[in-house]
Amino acid sequence: MVSSVTEGVKVSVKTEYQSDYSSPLQAHYVFTYRITIENASDYTIQLLRRHWTIFDSNGTIREVEGEGVVGLQPVLEPGEVHQYVSGCNLRSSMGKMAGTYLVERIIDGKQVRVAIPEFTMIVPYKLN
Template identity: 45%
Template sequence: MREIRDSVRVSVKTHYLPDQSSPSEKKFVFAYTITLRNEGDENAQLISRRWKITDANNDVQEVAGIGVVGEQPTLAPGEEYTYTSGSVLETETGTMEGAYQMRTDSGEDFDILIPAFALVPPHRLH
């Protein structure tokens, strides 16, 4: 039997936004697009999120709140939900990691961990 916390798959794509960034003002803007896919056998609702955002100076921002982009989507088995949000760093590179708190229709709460992913402008990739 599969663990419930393995029932939602998360994928992440990041994009540097040079038109909104201002390196001379230490402002580096990134968008990230997250897709959640319910691979379990019951509905799962996204209740809240927690993010740890770390820049290249090891300065950390902690962000937590209800839902994502103003929504608390419920995913039926096999269903996907995609949203885009953003983050602003004071350095050109950084990382994000976090978790979503989810709830099944039967009232069981579980966390989906989001492993660290990089925020890096294309010109910094090797």
């Protein structure tokens, strides 16, 4: 698991290879990632947008941007945690992702880009 903190907002990521949904012979590798967002700041925040950069070891780079996460724009009071699971498919057995969330403080509307730490997606047999 990897983590980073930006202005009191901690983002942690854990990945898992999904062999049942992958097909290495067709260069199709599926990974899931569990994101935990912890609001350790003194302010209520709302997650508005996400931006991802996805690097595939075959040289492909993709950008994904949009509102919220998995259809939600969660509001987190100080001390609250939000978790969700999403996925990524690659054309090779290794890759990595990193990005940012745009969050807004409810009290004054200040917007902050919260770092999502870079994490790797590697099929388990590559680690042997």
